[in-house]
Structures are given as structure tokens and as C-alpha cells.
Amino acid sequence: MEGREFKDAMYDGLAKLLKALSNPFRLEIIEMLSQGEKSVEAIVQITNLNFANASQHLQVLKNNNIVKSRKEKQYVYYSLVNDEFLALYQHVVKYAVTEIAELEKIMNRQRTDNQSGNAVSLVELESMIKNNNVLLMDVRPSVEFEFGHITGALSLPMNELMAKLKTLPADKEIIAYCRGPFCVLADEAVRILTEQGYNVRRLDEGYPEWKMKQLEMNHSN
Amino acid sequence: MEGREFKDAMYDGLAKLLKALSNPFRLEIIEMLSQGEKSVEAIVQITNLNFANASQHLQVLKNNNIVKSRKEKQYVYYSLVNDEFLALYQHVVKYAVTEIAELEKIMNRQRTDNQSGNAVSLVELESMIKNNNVLLMDVRPSVEFEFGHITGALSLPMNELMAKLKTLPADKEIIAYCRGPFCVLADEAVRILTEQGYNVRRLDEGYPEWKMKQLEMNHSN
DNA sequence: CAAGTATTCAATGTATTTATTGAATACTTG
DNA sequence: CAAGTATTCAATAAATACATTGAATACTTG
Numbered sequence A, B: 001m002e003g004r005e006f007k008d009a010m011y012d013g014l015a016k017l018l019k020a021l022s023n024p025f026r027l028e029i030i031e032m033l034s035q036g037e038k039s040v041e042a043i044v045q046i047t048n049l050n051f052a053n054a055s056q057h058l059q060v061l062k063n064n065n066i067v068k069s070r071k072e073k074q075y076v077y078y079s080l081v082n083d084e085f086l087a088l089y090q091h092v093v094k095y096a097v098t099e100i101a102e103l104e105k106i107m108n109r110q111r112t113d114n115q116s117g118n119a120v121s122l123v124e125l126e127s128m129i130k131n132n133n134v135l136l137m138d139v140r141p142s143v144e145f146e147f148g149h150i151t152g153a154l155s156l157p158m159n160e161l162m163a164k165l166k167t168l169p170a171d172k173e174i175i176a177y178c179r180g181p182f183c184v185l186a187d188e189a190v191r192i193l194t195e196q197g198y199n200v201r202r203l204d205e206g207y208p209e210w211k212m213k214q215l216e217m218n219h220s221n
Numbered sequence C: 001c002a003a004g005t006a007t008t009c010a011a012t013g014t015a016t017t018t019a020t021t022g023a024a025t026a027c028t029t030g
Numbered sequence D: 001c002a003a004g005t006a007t008t009c010a011a012t013a014a015a016t017a018c019a020t021t022g023a024a025t026a027c028t029t030g
Helices: A003-021 A024-033 A040-047 A051-063 A083-099 A101-113 A122-130 A142-147 A185-195 A207-219 B003-021 B024-033 B040-047 B051-063 B083-099 B101-113 B122-130 B142-147 B185-195 B207-219
Strands: A067-072 A075-080 A134-138 A173-177 A200-202 B067-072 B075-080 B134-138 B173-177 B200-202
Touching: A003 A024, A003 A051, A003 B003, A003 B024, A003 B083, A003 B101, A024 A040, A024 A051, A024 A067, A024 A075, A024 B003, A040 A051, A040 A075, A051 A067, A051 A075, A075 A083, A083 A101, A083 A207, A083 B003, A083 B083, A101 B003, A122 A134, A122 A173, A122 A207, A173 A185, A185 A200, B003 B024, B003 B051, B024 B040, B024 B051, B024 B067, B024 B075, B040 B051, B040 B075, B051 B067, B051 B075, B075 B083, B083 B101, B083 B207, B122 B134, B122 B173, B122 B207, B173 B185, B185 B200
Parallel strands: A134 A173, A173 A200, B134 B173, B173 B200
Antiparallel strands: A067 A075, B067 B075
């Protein structure tokens, strides 16, 4: 193979991968799957796509080795192909929200509207947990919590939040987290709990970011 | 802003960035610019695009904050917008060549054809340099070497290689490197020098990967 | 095995991306 | 300031991506 042919093949392949990623619905699907595997039905519900369209997008992701599927009974479950891909996706998101002015602005506005402006980073969280006086609260649906969560977190899904308000200690600072930087559940929790007089902030990142960070640390040891 | 609106805005923004990256010519331009700034003319020559088309692609990259331009005399010079982007691009490439079977295969075939199969990684290089008996050789054009190169490397551009063969020590192992994993100059050098009886291997990565690694190390200190 | 449900396939029209062409602009140099 | 050069702009045609629709498939359960 000549040098030119080789390069063309590599750039074509790269472009194919990036093309598969360059659609907002497919990105939303990827984001969903970063919380664990989901049925097509669940994907349809959350994305507001119809079945045929969602299926089409899923095929694109599958043909580009971004997701894999397994069949159980009459349902098909999709999940991300591996953690390397998740790390890449997170890098893209991180770049976008820190380096693209437009997205940074939207993100900040969202956080201000929800009174969750001063978010805590994963690094800060670590030292806060060491100093102990903090309650880490996972506000995702319990299925997602069960699939995996930050060590030491308490599961308190949004729909149970109001009912279980009294069980929360008034003296501890509360850190709420959910799926990641785009997830608004934690914002919502911060808004509600602030109104109720709690000292609460959100975590900048979510469970998948924490998970990848753990993997990285294990790898470098 | 409602949660749905917010998410849509974020995914649209992300998709826009990825769309700008999802074209083989634009990727080739990015790869070129990772060696330093280039004039439109240089970009046209290497990519085989015509001026109007190259300019169009450059506008796309510029509108998405991937490249920036500066004008000097009648020439316009383009360069990558910052190192964060370069790091992201390198992550994409690394993912693609290690996780996408198709690209991995093409890469391996290329290396086998050029007798440069057992490439050295940056990590290996480091320890080899400590143990000293190795000559690190940069085979890129001298302009690129002058813009930046791996510490301790000798500049020996491909077009001078044959002429300066005798100046190379026969007792040292030679490591040739160029622009990165897609660059075939180092393969070419390995082929030629092996024929001449030298003990030579190529570096898996290139100058930009080394540069980013240095930055990372400085950052974590 | 019939009926129901989950998912995918295939076909079509529309929107978007890309290459090509020719002209316009901007800058330099004599 | 005229002529030449580098780059961009604008318009168009061709290729590709996407949403929508209706049907087909595959599987489960009674």
C-alpha cells in the first residue's frame, strides 16, 4: 500500500467514526448508555424518537462499534462497547464544555437558573469526604444506582426526595450528583433542598466520570 | 431554560463540533497543523484539494473553533486553536487505531510492508535514552524540526537521508520518528536504513504526541 | 399455533454536506 | 496606482444523512 492510500484509509476510517458521533440524538443515546444498558423502549421514551428512527440510529452506532446489543426474551438491550469509548466520549464532552464558549455559556446559565452555580469537582469531593462532614446523595433512578454508584453515596431518587426530606441531616453539607455534566436532576435537587434550608451543592460530574477516574487510578498503580 | 431545552442545546453543540471533525480532508488538515502553522498553499499542496475547496474546509474548522488564522503579507497562516484540542484529537486517533479492528489491521499491514513492525513506544524510548546507546532521528522536513522536536533528536530529513548515510554511527541503535502514527516517513527511513544494514526501528508516535506528554507531566507536577 | 409485542427493514422525500466553477476581494510590489 | 498573487465568496449540482411511513421479522405467551 502506498503512503497516500494508507493515509486515505486511516482518515476515512477516523471520519467514519466521528460521523457516527456527530448527531445529537446519537449523543443522547450514548449519554444514556453511559449509565448502563437500556432497552430500545427506554431509549425511545427518553429521546422522543419513534421506534424506527431510534432503531436506525442504534444501527449506526452498532455498525461503528460504539454500542453492542444483546437480546433477552423479546427485548433488545443496548450498551456501550467498552470503557475506552466512554473515556473518549467524556473527553469530548469535557473539551466542549470548557473550551467552546457557546456551550460554556449555556452550561453556566443553566447552573445559575438552578442556583447550583458553585458546583463541586470530583477532586474537591475526595478531600471533603476525608474530612467527613458531608453527605453524598445520588439522585438518579434506583436502577441506575444499583448498576453502579460512587462509593459511600446514599440513593435518594428525585421522585422520593420530597417524601424523605426529613431523613436528611440538617447539620451536614449535602452534595447531590446524577448522570454527568448534562444531567439536570442534581440541579433540581439543589434548587429544592436550598429552598428547604439545606446547605447543598451539586457535583460537577456524575457517576460515569467517577467510574472512569477510578479505572484510571487503578491502571496507573 | 427547561431541562429538555438545555440538553438539546448541549447535544446540538457537541454534534456540531463532531460534525466539523467528521471529514477525512479536515482530519488531514488537522494532522498537518499539529506540526505547526501552515499557509493555505501548503495545505493545498499536501491534501490535493483545490484552493476554493481547501478554503471551505478551513472555514468550517475556523467556525468551530478548531483552527485559527493570522495574515502576514499576502499569505494566511492557519494553526490549531490550542493544545487542549490537540490532546482531544490525539485521543480520538489513539482510540481508533487501538479499538477499531479495521484501522488496526490497516496500520499493521502498513508497518509490516515497511519492515517497521516492532515500533518503539514513547515510554520505551524514555528508558532507552537513559541507557544511552541510542540515536534518535527526526526525519521530518527541517521546518517542522525547527518549530519543535523531541529533546536530543538529530534532524535528518528524508531528502537528505541518502546523502548523509555515512555520518550515522553503525554501533548505535537508531530510532526514527516523524509526525505521528499516520506518518509514513519514519517507515520509509526504517526500510532504507535496514537495507543498509543499520539496526533501526520507528517510534510508534511522533513529535506532537511527545509534546502533549511533556505538557501533561508538567501539569501533574 | 395464533395473537400480541418489540424491533428492524425498506422505500421515499427532504435537508444537509461536499466538490466544482467562476468571480470577487485583499494585499503586495513595482 | 496598475498588475499580479493569495485567498475567499457565491452559486450550483451531486452525494449523503435523516425522518417518516408502512410493512416484515422475531420472539413470547396463552
